[in-house]
Amino acid sequence: MILTRAQDIPEAARQADVLVIGAGAVGIPLAVTLARRGLRVTLLEGGPAEPPTGHEAANAGPSTGRAYDGLVSGRMKALGGTTRLWGGQLVPFSVSDIEQAAFPGQPHWPFTHADYLGHVGQVYDLLGIPQDARDPRAVWSRMSGAEAAFGPSLEVGMNLWLPQPDFARLFAAELSAAEGPMVITEAEVERLEFGHPGRLDAVHTSRGSFRADRVVLACGTIEIARLLLRAAACEPACGFAGNEHLGKWFMDHLHGFMGELHGADPEAIGNLFDYVHHRGLRFGVKLRLSDDARAEQGLCNGVVTLNPRMGLKQGATELLALLTRLFSGRGSPAATLRHGLAMVRITLPLAWRYLVRRRSSLLFSSGVAIGVEFEQLPSPQSYIFLDPAEPPATAKAGICWNPGGEEMRTVQALAQMLSAELTARGLGEVRIDPRALAGDPAFLDACHDAYHQMGGARLAASASEGVVDHDLRVFGTDNLFVAGAAVFPSGSFANPTLTALALTLRLADHLSGAGAAR
Numbered sequence: 001m002i003l004t005r006a007q008d009i010p011e012a013a014r015q016a017d018v019l020v021i022g023a024g025a026v027g028i029p030l031a032v033t034l035a036r037r038g039l040r041v042t043l044l045e046g047g048p049a050e051p052p053t054g055h056e057a058a059n060a061g062p063s064t065g066r067a068y069d070g071l072v073s074g075r076m077k078a079l080g081g082t083t084r085l086w087g088g089q090l091v092p093f094s095v096s097d098i099e100q101a102a103f104p105g106q107p108h109w110p111f112t113h114a115d116y117l118g119h120v121g122q123v124y125d126l127l128g129i130p131q132d133a134r135d136p137r138a139v140w141s142r143m144s145g146a147e148a149a150f151g152p153s154l155e156v157g158m159n160l161w162l163p164q165p166d167f168a169r170l171f172a173a174e175l176s177a178a179e180g181p182m183v184i185t186e187a188e189v190e191r192l193e194f195g196h197p198g199r200l201d202a203v204h205t206s207r208g209s210f211r212a213d214r215v216v217l218a219c220g221t222i223e224i225a226r227l228l229l230r231a232a233a234c235e236p237a238c239g240f241a242g243n244e245h246l247g248k249w250f251m252d253h254l255h256g257f258m259g260e261l262h263g264a265d266p267e268a269i270g271n272l273f274d275y276v277h278h279r280g281l282r283f284g285v286k287l288r289l290s291d292d293a294r295a296e297q298g299l300c301n302g303v304v305t306l307n308p309r310m311g312l313k314q315g316a317t318e319l320l321a322l323l324t325r326l327f328s329g330r331g332s333p334a335a336t337l338r339h340g341l342a343m344v345r346i347t348l349p350l351a352w353r354y355l356v357r358r359r360s361s362l363l364f365s366s367g368v369a370i371g372v373e374f375e376q377l378p379s380p381q382s383y384i385f386l387d388p389a390e391p392p393a394t395a396k397a398g399i400c401w402n403p404g405g406e407e408m409r410t411v412q413a414l415a416q417m418l419s420a421e422l423t424a425r426g427l428g429e430v431r432i433d434p435r436a437l438a439g440d441p442a443f444l445d446a447c448h449d450a451y452h453q454m455g456g457a458r459l460a461a462s463a464s465e466g467v468v469d470h471d472l473r474v475f476g477t478d479n480l481f482v483a484g485a486a487v488f489p490s491g492s493f494a495n496p497t498l499t500a501l502a503l504t505l506r507l508a509d510h511l512s513g514a515g516a517a518r
Protein backbone atom coordinates (compact mmCIF):
# COMPACT_ATOMS: atom_id res chain seq x y z
CA MET A 1 0.00 0.00 0.00
CA ILE A 2 1.39 3.42 -0.95
CA LEU A 3 0.72 6.23 1.53
CA THR A 4 1.45 9.64 0.04
CA ARG A 5 1.61 12.87 2.02
CA ALA A 6 -2.17 13.31 1.72
CA GLN A 7 -2.82 10.07 3.63
CA ASP A 8 -2.48 9.33 7.36
CA ILE A 9 0.05 6.73 8.45
CA PRO A 10 -1.51 3.89 10.49
CA GLU A 11 0.24 3.10 13.80
CA ALA A 12 0.95 -0.45 12.56
CA ALA A 13 3.25 0.96 9.85
CA ARG A 14 5.33 2.73 12.50
CA GLN A 15 6.33 -0.58 14.14
CA ALA A 16 7.58 -3.14 11.60
CA ASP A 17 9.58 -6.35 11.47
CA VAL A 18 11.86 -4.73 8.90
CA LEU A 19 12.21 -1.07 7.99
CA VAL A 20 13.72 -0.48 4.55
CA ILE A 21 15.04 3.04 3.93
CA GLY A 22 14.89 4.00 0.25
CA ALA A 23 12.48 2.74 -2.45
CA GLY A 24 14.90 2.46 -5.36
CA ALA A 25 16.57 -0.28 -7.38
CA VAL A 26 17.35 -2.45 -4.36
CA GLY A 27 14.88 -1.15 -1.72
CA ILE A 28 11.75 -2.06 -3.69
CA PRO A 29 12.79 -5.65 -4.54
CA LEU A 30 13.94 -6.17 -0.93
CA ALA A 31 10.67 -4.89 0.57
CA VAL A 32 8.53 -6.85 -1.90
CA THR A 33 10.48 -10.09 -1.29
CA LEU A 34 10.27 -9.80 2.50
CA ALA A 35 6.54 -8.97 2.37
CA ARG A 36 5.95 -12.04 0.15
CA ARG A 37 7.58 -14.11 2.90
CA GLY A 38 5.12 -12.81 5.48
CA LEU A 39 7.21 -10.16 7.25
CA ARG A 40 5.68 -6.80 8.20
CA VAL A 41 7.71 -4.37 6.11
CA THR A 42 7.64 -0.57 6.03
CA LEU A 43 9.41 1.05 3.09
CA LEU A 44 10.39 4.69 3.72
CA GLU A 45 10.91 6.78 0.60
CA GLY A 46 12.31 10.30 0.93
CA GLY A 47 10.94 11.50 -2.42
CA PRO A 48 7.42 11.82 -3.82
CA ALA A 49 5.51 9.13 -5.74
CA GLU A 50 6.43 10.73 -9.08
CA PRO A 51 9.79 12.31 -9.99
CA PRO A 52 9.82 16.03 -9.16
CA THR A 53 11.07 18.64 -11.62
CA GLY A 54 14.52 20.06 -10.93
CA HIS A 55 15.51 17.07 -8.78
CA GLU A 56 19.23 17.66 -9.40
CA ALA A 57 19.40 20.79 -7.22
CA ALA A 58 18.66 18.68 -4.12
CA ASN A 59 21.67 16.45 -4.90
CA ALA A 60 24.24 19.26 -4.93
CA GLY A 61 27.25 19.01 -2.62
CA PRO A 62 30.98 19.71 -2.58
CA SER A 63 33.16 17.80 -5.04
CA THR A 64 36.93 17.55 -4.76
CA GLY A 65 39.37 15.37 -6.73
CA ARG A 66 38.26 14.68 -10.31
CA ALA A 67 35.03 16.24 -11.56
CA TYR A 68 32.24 13.89 -10.48
CA ASP A 69 29.03 14.39 -12.42
CA GLY A 70 27.11 11.57 -10.71
CA LEU A 71 26.83 13.42 -7.39
CA VAL A 72 24.28 15.79 -8.93
CA SER A 73 23.05 14.08 -12.12
CA GLY A 74 23.30 10.39 -11.23
CA ARG A 75 20.63 10.10 -8.52
CA MET A 76 16.85 10.48 -8.39
CA LYS A 77 14.87 11.06 -5.21
CA ALA A 78 11.39 9.64 -5.89
CA LEU A 79 9.55 6.33 -5.62
CA GLY A 80 11.55 4.01 -7.92
CA GLY A 81 14.76 5.90 -7.12
CA THR A 82 17.38 6.02 -9.84
CA THR A 83 15.51 3.38 -11.88
CA ARG A 84 13.53 6.44 -13.05
CA LEU A 85 16.73 7.49 -14.87
CA TRP A 86 18.75 4.38 -15.57
CA GLY A 87 19.11 2.29 -18.70
CA GLY A 88 18.24 -1.02 -17.03
CA GLN A 89 21.28 -2.93 -18.30
CA LEU A 90 22.02 -6.09 -16.34
CA VAL A 91 25.58 -7.44 -16.45
CA PRO A 92 26.89 -10.22 -14.19
CA PHE A 93 30.34 -10.01 -12.59
CA SER A 94 32.82 -12.55 -13.96
CA VAL A 95 34.66 -15.27 -12.02
CA SER A 96 37.74 -13.06 -11.69
CA ASP A 97 35.65 -10.14 -10.33
CA ILE A 98 34.38 -12.28 -7.47
CA GLU A 99 37.24 -14.68 -6.79
CA GLN A 100 40.37 -12.68 -7.62
CA ALA A 101 41.31 -9.63 -5.49
CA ALA A 102 41.63 -6.48 -7.64
CA PHE A 103 44.53 -5.28 -5.49
CA PRO A 104 46.58 -6.68 -2.58
CA GLY A 105 44.71 -6.43 0.73
CA GLN A 106 41.26 -6.10 -0.83
CA PRO A 107 38.58 -7.85 1.28
CA HIS A 108 37.09 -10.94 -0.36
CA TRP A 109 33.55 -11.18 -1.65
CA PRO A 110 31.50 -13.36 0.72
CA PHE A 111 30.77 -16.13 -1.78
CA THR A 112 32.21 -18.15 -4.65
CA HIS A 113 31.22 -17.20 -8.18
CA ALA A 114 28.98 -20.29 -8.36
CA ASP A 115 27.07 -19.16 -5.22
CA TYR A 116 26.90 -15.64 -6.62
CA LEU A 117 25.29 -16.96 -9.81
CA GLY A 118 22.68 -18.70 -7.64
CA HIS A 119 21.66 -15.30 -6.24
CA VAL A 120 21.76 -13.75 -9.72
CA GLY A 121 19.29 -16.50 -10.70
CA GLN A 122 16.98 -15.34 -7.88
CA VAL A 123 17.16 -11.81 -9.32
CA TYR A 124 16.27 -13.06 -12.81
CA ASP A 125 13.32 -14.98 -11.32
CA LEU A 126 12.10 -11.83 -9.58
CA LEU A 127 12.46 -9.73 -12.74
CA GLY A 128 10.88 -12.37 -15.00
CA ILE A 129 13.92 -13.05 -17.22
CA PRO A 130 13.36 -16.32 -19.16
CA GLN A 131 15.79 -19.19 -18.45
CA ASP A 132 17.27 -19.35 -21.95
CA ALA A 133 18.13 -15.63 -21.94
CA ARG A 134 20.20 -15.82 -18.75
CA ASP A 135 23.53 -16.85 -20.26
CA PRO A 136 24.51 -14.03 -22.64
CA ARG A 137 27.50 -15.95 -24.06
CA ALA A 138 25.24 -18.85 -25.01
CA VAL A 139 22.70 -16.44 -26.55
CA TRP A 140 25.51 -14.80 -28.51
CA SER A 141 26.84 -18.11 -29.84
CA ARG A 142 23.34 -19.29 -30.77
CA MET A 143 22.44 -16.07 -32.56
CA SER A 144 25.74 -15.43 -34.34
CA GLY A 145 26.88 -19.00 -34.92
CA ALA A 146 30.33 -17.94 -33.64
CA GLU A 147 32.46 -18.67 -30.59
CA ALA A 148 32.33 -16.07 -27.82
CA ALA A 149 36.15 -16.01 -27.66
CA PHE A 150 37.68 -13.15 -29.67
CA GLY A 151 41.35 -14.03 -29.79
CA PRO A 152 43.27 -15.29 -26.75
CA SER A 153 42.53 -12.37 -24.41
CA LEU A 154 39.15 -10.91 -25.35
CA GLU A 155 35.69 -12.43 -25.38
CA VAL A 156 32.22 -11.32 -26.35
CA GLY A 157 30.09 -10.15 -23.45
CA MET A 158 26.50 -8.97 -23.62
CA ASN A 159 24.40 -6.58 -21.55
CA LEU A 160 20.76 -7.51 -21.12
CA TRP A 161 18.39 -4.51 -21.22
CA LEU A 162 15.31 -4.78 -19.01
CA PRO A 163 12.16 -4.12 -21.08
CA GLN A 164 10.59 -2.23 -18.13
CA PRO A 165 13.45 -0.56 -16.24
CA ASP A 166 11.30 1.67 -13.99
CA PHE A 167 10.83 -0.31 -10.75
CA ALA A 168 7.96 1.92 -9.53
CA ARG A 169 6.05 0.61 -12.56
CA LEU A 170 7.49 -2.93 -12.68
CA PHE A 171 6.41 -3.56 -9.07
CA ALA A 172 3.38 -1.20 -9.07
CA ALA A 173 0.80 -3.91 -8.37
CA GLU A 174 2.65 -5.35 -5.37
CA LEU A 175 3.51 -1.94 -3.93
CA SER A 176 -0.16 -0.93 -4.07
CA ALA A 177 -1.58 -4.21 -2.73
CA ALA A 178 -2.87 -4.36 0.85
CA GLU A 179 -0.68 -7.41 1.57
CA GLY A 180 2.45 -5.73 0.11
CA PRO A 181 4.89 -3.55 2.04
CA MET A 182 3.66 -0.28 3.60
CA VAL A 183 5.25 2.35 1.37
CA ILE A 184 5.47 5.84 2.88
CA THR A 185 6.53 8.52 0.39
CA GLU A 186 8.06 11.91 1.26
CA ALA A 187 9.38 10.35 4.47
CA GLU A 188 12.94 11.66 4.33
CA VAL A 189 15.10 9.95 6.97
CA GLU A 190 16.77 12.63 9.07
CA ARG A 191 18.18 10.78 12.05
CA LEU A 192 19.07 7.24 13.13
CA GLU A 193 18.64 7.14 16.93
CA PHE A 194 20.75 4.72 18.97
CA GLY A 195 19.38 4.56 22.53
CA HIS A 196 21.44 1.53 23.57
CA PRO A 197 24.98 0.77 22.42
CA GLY A 198 24.86 -0.69 18.90
CA ARG A 199 21.06 -0.88 18.87
CA LEU A 200 19.13 1.29 16.40
CA ASP A 201 16.00 2.22 18.36
CA ALA A 202 14.19 4.66 16.10
CA VAL A 203 14.33 6.20 12.65
CA HIS A 204 13.17 9.82 12.55
CA THR A 205 11.76 11.18 9.31
CA SER A 206 9.95 14.21 7.97
CA ARG A 207 6.73 12.19 8.58
CA GLY A 208 7.43 11.14 12.15
CA SER A 209 9.26 8.25 13.81
CA PHE A 210 9.41 4.54 12.96
CA ARG A 211 10.73 1.50 14.83
CA ALA A 212 11.60 -2.03 13.72
CA ASP A 213 13.47 -5.17 14.77
CA ARG A 214 15.81 -4.73 11.79
CA VAL A 215 16.56 -1.67 9.68
CA VAL A 216 18.10 -1.74 6.18
CA LEU A 217 19.74 1.29 4.58
CA ALA A 218 18.87 1.02 0.87
CA CYS A 219 19.01 4.71 -0.01
CA GLY A 220 21.85 4.66 -2.57
CA THR A 221 25.63 4.64 -2.08
CA ILE A 222 26.09 8.35 -1.37
CA GLU A 223 23.13 8.74 1.00
CA ILE A 224 24.02 5.52 2.86
CA ALA A 225 27.47 6.94 3.61
CA ARG A 226 25.94 10.30 4.58
CA LEU A 227 23.55 8.73 7.12
CA LEU A 228 26.30 6.51 8.59
CA LEU A 229 28.81 9.39 8.80
CA ARG A 230 26.11 11.55 10.38
CA ALA A 231 25.35 8.88 13.01
CA ALA A 232 29.08 8.37 13.66
CA ALA A 233 29.40 12.11 14.36
CA CYS A 234 26.17 12.67 16.33
CA GLU A 235 25.19 9.36 17.99
CA PRO A 236 27.76 8.28 20.61
CA ALA A 237 25.97 4.92 21.10
CA CYS A 238 25.94 3.96 17.41
CA GLY A 239 28.73 1.39 17.78
CA PHE A 240 30.67 2.34 14.63
CA ALA A 241 31.84 5.89 15.38
CA GLY A 242 35.51 4.98 15.13
CA ASN A 243 35.30 2.92 11.93
CA GLU A 244 38.02 4.35 9.68
CA HIS A 245 36.49 2.83 6.52
CA LEU A 246 33.22 4.79 6.71
CA GLY A 247 32.73 6.65 3.42
CA LYS A 248 36.09 5.37 2.11
CA TRP A 249 36.91 3.18 -0.92
CA PHE A 250 34.40 5.03 -3.08
CA MET A 251 34.42 3.85 -6.72
CA ASP A 252 32.76 4.44 -10.07
CA HIS A 253 33.47 3.10 -13.54
CA LEU A 254 35.55 5.14 -15.96
CA HIS A 255 34.23 5.69 -19.48
CA GLY A 256 36.01 7.28 -22.43
CA PHE A 257 36.73 7.05 -26.15
CA MET A 258 40.16 5.70 -26.96
CA GLY A 259 40.22 5.68 -30.75
CA GLU A 260 38.52 5.16 -34.09
CA LEU A 261 38.11 2.38 -36.61
CA HIS A 262 38.60 3.46 -40.21
CA GLY A 263 37.75 1.69 -43.44
CA ALA A 264 35.65 -0.86 -41.56
CA ASP A 265 33.29 -3.18 -43.45
CA PRO A 266 29.89 -2.20 -41.94
CA GLU A 267 28.46 -5.68 -42.58
CA ALA A 268 31.31 -7.45 -40.74
CA ILE A 269 31.30 -4.96 -37.86
CA GLY A 270 27.49 -5.16 -37.66
CA ASN A 271 27.65 -8.95 -37.42
CA LEU A 272 29.83 -8.58 -34.36
CA PHE A 273 28.43 -5.57 -32.56
CA ASP A 274 24.81 -4.96 -33.57
CA TYR A 275 22.22 -5.41 -30.84
CA VAL A 276 20.89 -8.96 -30.45
CA HIS A 277 17.16 -9.56 -29.90
CA HIS A 278 16.00 -12.70 -28.16
CA ARG A 279 12.72 -13.57 -26.42
CA GLY A 280 11.59 -9.92 -26.45
CA LEU A 281 14.85 -8.81 -24.79
CA ARG A 282 17.60 -6.66 -26.25
CA PHE A 283 21.29 -7.38 -25.68
CA GLY A 284 24.16 -4.94 -26.30
CA VAL A 285 27.48 -6.47 -27.41
CA LYS A 286 30.88 -5.60 -25.93
CA LEU A 287 34.37 -7.14 -25.91
CA ARG A 288 35.65 -7.87 -22.43
CA LEU A 289 38.97 -9.00 -21.02
CA SER A 290 39.05 -12.74 -20.46
CA ASP A 291 39.56 -13.97 -16.89
CA ASP A 292 42.78 -15.68 -18.00
CA ALA A 293 44.23 -12.46 -19.42
CA ARG A 294 43.38 -10.60 -16.22
CA ALA A 295 45.01 -13.24 -14.05
CA GLU A 296 48.15 -13.49 -16.23
CA GLN A 297 48.72 -9.75 -16.48
CA GLY A 298 47.31 -8.65 -13.10
CA LEU A 299 44.86 -6.23 -14.72
CA CYS A 300 41.70 -4.68 -13.37
CA ASN A 301 38.64 -5.38 -15.49
CA GLY A 302 37.64 -3.57 -18.65
CA VAL A 303 35.62 -3.72 -21.82
CA VAL A 304 35.65 -2.10 -25.27
CA THR A 305 32.64 -1.05 -27.30
CA LEU A 306 32.41 -0.18 -30.98
CA ASN A 307 30.00 2.70 -31.44
CA PRO A 308 28.74 3.58 -34.92
CA ARG A 309 28.90 7.33 -35.43
CA MET A 310 25.59 8.36 -36.86
CA GLY A 311 25.25 10.58 -39.91
CA LEU A 312 21.83 11.43 -38.55
CA LYS A 313 21.67 14.80 -40.24
CA GLN A 314 22.18 13.18 -43.62
CA GLY A 315 19.59 10.46 -42.92
CA ALA A 316 17.04 12.92 -41.56
CA THR A 317 17.47 15.14 -44.64
CA GLU A 318 16.70 12.18 -46.95
CA LEU A 319 13.65 11.19 -44.92
CA LEU A 320 12.34 14.76 -44.75
CA ALA A 321 12.71 15.19 -48.52
CA LEU A 322 10.73 12.01 -49.13
CA LEU A 323 7.93 12.88 -46.67
CA THR A 324 7.64 16.42 -48.03
CA ARG A 325 7.25 15.07 -51.55
CA LEU A 326 4.74 12.42 -50.51
CA PHE A 327 2.50 14.67 -48.44
CA SER A 328 2.75 18.03 -50.23
CA GLY A 329 2.15 16.59 -53.69
CA ARG A 330 5.11 18.67 -54.89
CA GLY A 331 7.89 17.38 -57.09
CA SER A 332 7.80 15.09 -60.07
CA PRO A 333 6.56 11.50 -59.70
CA ALA A 334 10.00 10.35 -60.88
CA ALA A 335 11.80 12.25 -58.06
CA THR A 336 9.34 10.91 -55.46
CA LEU A 337 9.91 7.39 -56.76
CA ARG A 338 13.68 7.91 -56.60
CA HIS A 339 13.55 9.04 -52.92
CA GLY A 340 11.08 6.27 -52.10
CA LEU A 341 13.41 3.65 -53.53
CA ALA A 342 16.36 5.17 -51.62
CA MET A 343 14.47 4.82 -48.34
CA VAL A 344 13.38 1.26 -49.18
CA ARG A 345 17.03 0.43 -49.91
CA ILE A 346 17.91 1.61 -46.39
CA THR A 347 14.96 0.19 -44.48
CA LEU A 348 14.48 -3.17 -46.22
CA PRO A 349 17.85 -4.67 -45.17
CA LEU A 350 17.29 -3.31 -41.66
CA ALA A 351 13.81 -4.88 -41.48
CA TRP A 352 15.15 -8.19 -42.87
CA ARG A 353 18.02 -8.10 -40.43
CA TYR A 354 15.72 -7.48 -37.46
CA LEU A 355 12.93 -9.90 -38.44
CA VAL A 356 15.07 -12.78 -39.71
CA ARG A 357 18.41 -12.49 -37.92
CA ARG A 358 17.14 -10.74 -34.74
CA ARG A 359 19.84 -8.07 -34.97
CA SER A 360 19.42 -4.30 -35.20
CA SER A 361 21.87 -1.50 -35.86
CA LEU A 362 22.00 2.24 -35.62
CA LEU A 363 20.79 3.86 -38.83
CA PHE A 364 23.05 5.87 -41.10
CA SER A 365 26.34 4.82 -39.55
CA SER A 366 29.23 6.89 -40.84
CA GLY A 367 32.25 5.63 -38.90
CA VAL A 368 33.06 3.74 -35.71
CA ALA A 369 34.31 5.20 -32.40
CA ILE A 370 36.07 2.85 -29.97
CA GLY A 371 34.80 3.24 -26.42
CA VAL A 372 36.41 1.88 -23.27
CA GLU A 373 34.78 1.22 -19.88
CA PHE A 374 37.01 0.12 -17.03
CA GLU A 375 37.22 -0.68 -13.37
CA GLN A 376 38.46 1.85 -10.84
CA LEU A 377 40.81 0.27 -8.34
CA PRO A 378 39.52 0.82 -4.80
CA SER A 379 41.49 3.47 -2.91
CA PRO A 380 41.09 5.17 0.48
CA GLN A 381 41.87 8.45 -1.33
CA SER A 382 38.50 8.18 -3.06
CA TYR A 383 35.76 8.85 -0.52
CA ILE A 384 32.39 10.32 0.49
CA PHE A 385 32.41 13.02 3.19
CA LEU A 386 30.09 15.37 5.08
CA ASP A 387 30.30 18.98 3.91
CA PRO A 388 32.57 20.55 6.58
CA ALA A 389 30.85 23.93 6.04
CA GLU A 390 27.65 22.62 7.68
CA PRO A 391 26.90 21.00 11.07
CA PRO A 392 27.16 17.16 10.77
CA ALA A 393 23.48 16.70 11.70
CA THR A 394 22.33 18.44 8.51
CA ALA A 395 25.44 18.37 6.27
CA LYS A 396 25.13 17.38 2.63
CA ALA A 397 27.33 14.64 1.19
CA GLY A 398 30.41 15.51 -0.85
CA ILE A 399 32.59 13.34 -3.08
CA CYS A 400 36.34 13.17 -3.46
CA TRP A 401 36.75 11.01 -6.59
CA ASN A 402 40.32 9.92 -7.14
CA PRO A 403 41.09 7.11 -9.57
CA GLY A 404 44.81 6.58 -9.02
CA GLY A 405 46.06 5.97 -12.58
CA GLU A 406 47.08 2.32 -12.10
CA GLU A 407 43.94 1.50 -14.14
CA MET A 408 45.74 2.71 -17.27
CA ARG A 409 47.54 -0.65 -17.59
CA THR A 410 44.14 -2.12 -18.41
CA VAL A 411 43.34 0.56 -21.00
CA GLN A 412 46.74 0.04 -22.60
CA ALA A 413 46.28 -3.74 -22.71
CA LEU A 414 42.77 -3.42 -24.17
CA ALA A 415 44.03 -1.01 -26.85
CA GLN A 416 46.82 -3.40 -27.88
CA MET A 417 44.60 -6.50 -27.85
CA LEU A 418 41.82 -4.85 -29.83
CA SER A 419 44.20 -3.43 -32.45
CA ALA A 420 45.84 -6.82 -32.93
CA GLU A 421 42.54 -8.69 -33.26
CA LEU A 422 40.75 -6.24 -35.57
CA THR A 423 43.83 -5.93 -37.81
CA ALA A 424 44.34 -9.71 -37.94
CA ARG A 425 40.70 -10.16 -38.98
CA GLY A 426 40.94 -7.43 -41.63
CA LEU A 427 38.12 -5.52 -39.96
CA GLY A 428 39.60 -2.07 -40.54
CA GLU A 429 42.40 0.25 -39.56
CA VAL A 430 42.55 1.01 -35.83
CA ARG A 431 43.76 4.44 -34.69
CA ILE A 432 44.24 4.62 -30.92
CA ASP A 433 44.69 7.75 -28.79
CA PRO A 434 48.48 7.78 -28.08
CA ARG A 435 47.81 8.38 -24.37
CA ALA A 436 45.75 5.17 -24.19
CA LEU A 437 48.35 3.20 -26.14
CA ALA A 438 51.13 4.41 -23.82
CA GLY A 439 49.10 3.79 -20.64
CA ASP A 440 49.51 7.49 -19.84
CA PRO A 441 47.35 8.61 -16.84
CA ALA A 442 46.69 11.85 -18.78
CA PHE A 443 44.09 9.77 -20.69
CA LEU A 444 41.97 9.83 -17.50
CA ASP A 445 41.29 13.51 -18.30
CA ALA A 446 39.31 12.27 -21.33
CA CYS A 447 37.23 9.91 -19.16
CA HIS A 448 34.14 10.51 -17.05
CA ASP A 449 32.18 8.69 -14.36
CA ALA A 450 29.35 6.33 -15.29
CA TYR A 451 26.74 7.11 -12.57
CA HIS A 452 27.70 3.79 -10.97
CA GLN A 453 28.40 4.81 -7.36
CA MET A 454 29.98 1.99 -5.31
CA GLY A 455 31.78 1.58 -1.96
CA GLY A 456 31.76 3.78 1.13
CA ALA A 457 30.43 0.95 3.33
CA ARG A 458 32.41 -1.97 2.00
CA LEU A 459 31.93 -5.51 3.24
CA ALA A 460 34.77 -7.32 4.98
CA ALA A 461 35.57 -10.02 7.52
CA SER A 462 36.22 -7.52 10.34
CA ALA A 463 35.73 -3.88 11.32
CA SER A 464 39.46 -3.33 10.83
CA GLU A 465 38.91 -3.88 7.07
CA GLY A 466 35.41 -2.62 6.34
CA VAL A 467 32.03 -1.31 7.46
CA VAL A 468 29.61 -4.26 7.12
CA ASP A 469 30.09 -7.96 7.81
CA HIS A 470 29.36 -10.82 5.41
CA ASP A 471 25.66 -10.68 6.37
CA LEU A 472 25.73 -6.95 5.47
CA ARG A 473 25.21 -5.93 9.12
CA VAL A 474 27.06 -2.75 10.13
CA PHE A 475 29.95 -3.74 12.42
CA GLY A 476 29.23 -2.69 16.01
CA THR A 477 25.44 -2.81 15.63
CA ASP A 478 22.78 -5.45 16.33
CA ASN A 479 20.14 -4.53 13.84
CA LEU A 480 21.40 -2.15 11.12
CA PHE A 481 22.07 -3.54 7.61
CA VAL A 482 23.15 -2.07 4.27
CA ALA A 483 21.82 -3.03 0.81
CA GLY A 484 23.28 -1.75 -2.44
CA ALA A 485 26.55 -1.21 -4.26
CA ALA A 486 27.84 0.71 -1.21
CA VAL A 487 29.07 -2.62 0.19
CA PHE A 488 31.12 -3.66 -2.88
CA PRO A 489 34.80 -4.30 -2.02
CA SER A 490 35.68 -4.01 -5.75
CA GLY A 491 33.81 -2.75 -8.78
CA SER A 492 34.47 -4.75 -12.00
CA PHE A 493 33.53 -2.83 -15.17
CA ALA A 494 30.02 -4.32 -15.10
CA ASN A 495 27.01 -2.11 -14.41
CA PRO A 496 26.52 -2.64 -10.67
CA THR A 497 22.81 -3.10 -10.08
CA LEU A 498 22.47 -6.80 -10.95
CA THR A 499 25.21 -7.61 -8.42
CA ALA A 500 23.72 -5.20 -5.84
CA LEU A 501 20.40 -7.02 -6.30
CA ALA A 502 22.07 -10.43 -5.93
CA LEU A 503 23.52 -9.32 -2.58
CA THR A 504 20.14 -7.84 -1.61
CA LEU A 505 18.20 -11.06 -2.23
CA ARG A 506 20.89 -12.90 -0.26
CA LEU A 507 20.20 -10.38 2.54
CA ALA A 508 16.46 -11.06 2.18
CA ASP A 509 17.21 -14.76 2.77
CA HIS A 510 19.16 -13.85 5.89
CA LEU A 511 16.49 -11.50 7.28
CA SER A 512 13.65 -13.93 6.63
CA GLY A 513 15.54 -17.00 7.82
CA ALA A 514 15.35 -18.55 4.35
CA GLY A 515 19.13 -18.69 3.90
CA ALA A 516 19.63 -21.78 6.02
CA ALA A 517 16.96 -23.68 4.12
CA ARG A 518 18.37 -22.75 0.72
Ligand SMILES: Cc1cc2nc3c(=O)[nH]c(=O)nc-3n(C[C@H](O)[C@H](O)[C@H](O)COP(=O)(O)OP(=O)(O)OC[C@H]3O[C@@H](n4cnc5c(N)ncnc54)[C@H](O)[C@@H]3O)c2cc1C
Binds near residue numbers: 089483484496
Ligand atom coordinates in the same frame (compact mmCIF):
# COMPACT_ATOMS: atom_id res chain seq x y z
C1 LIG B 1 21.43 7.66 -16.27
C2 LIG B 1 21.77 6.43 -15.47
C3 LIG B 1 21.88 5.21 -16.14
C4 LIG B 1 22.20 4.06 -15.40
N1 LIG B 1 22.23 2.87 -16.06
C5 LIG B 1 22.47 1.74 -15.36
C6 LIG B 1 22.39 0.48 -16.00
O1 LIG B 1 22.06 0.38 -17.19
N2 LIG B 1 22.67 -0.64 -15.27
C7 LIG B 1 23.02 -0.57 -13.94
O2 LIG B 1 23.30 -1.61 -13.35
N3 LIG B 1 23.06 0.63 -13.31
C8 LIG B 1 22.78 1.78 -13.98
N4 LIG B 1 22.78 2.97 -13.33
C9 LIG B 1 23.07 2.98 -11.88
C10 LIG B 1 21.82 2.52 -11.11
O3 LIG B 1 20.75 3.37 -11.40
C11 LIG B 1 22.13 2.52 -9.63
O4 LIG B 1 23.24 1.67 -9.42
C12 LIG B 1 20.96 1.97 -8.83
O5 LIG B 1 19.79 2.71 -9.06
C13 LIG B 1 21.30 2.05 -7.34
O6 LIG B 1 20.24 1.47 -6.64
P1 LIG B 1 19.93 1.90 -5.13
O7 LIG B 1 18.65 1.26 -4.77
O8 LIG B 1 21.14 1.63 -4.31
O9 LIG B 1 19.76 3.50 -5.20
P2 LIG B 1 18.58 4.32 -5.87
O10 LIG B 1 18.00 3.59 -7.02
O11 LIG B 1 19.13 5.68 -6.10
O12 LIG B 1 17.48 4.38 -4.74
C14 LIG B 1 17.70 5.06 -3.52
C15 LIG B 1 16.34 5.49 -2.97
O13 LIG B 1 16.52 6.02 -1.66
C16 LIG B 1 15.77 7.21 -1.53
N5 LIG B 1 16.40 8.05 -0.50
C17 LIG B 1 17.56 8.73 -0.59
N6 LIG B 1 17.82 9.36 0.57
C18 LIG B 1 16.80 9.06 1.41
C19 LIG B 1 16.51 9.40 2.76
N7 LIG B 1 17.31 10.18 3.49
N8 LIG B 1 15.36 8.92 3.31
C20 LIG B 1 14.53 8.10 2.60
N9 LIG B 1 14.77 7.76 1.32
C21 LIG B 1 15.90 8.22 0.73
C22 LIG B 1 15.82 7.83 -2.91
O14 LIG B 1 14.78 8.75 -3.10
C23 LIG B 1 15.70 6.59 -3.80
O15 LIG B 1 14.36 6.27 -4.05
C24 LIG B 1 22.45 4.14 -14.01
C25 LIG B 1 22.34 5.38 -13.36
C26 LIG B 1 21.99 6.50 -14.08
C27 LIG B 1 21.85 7.80 -13.35
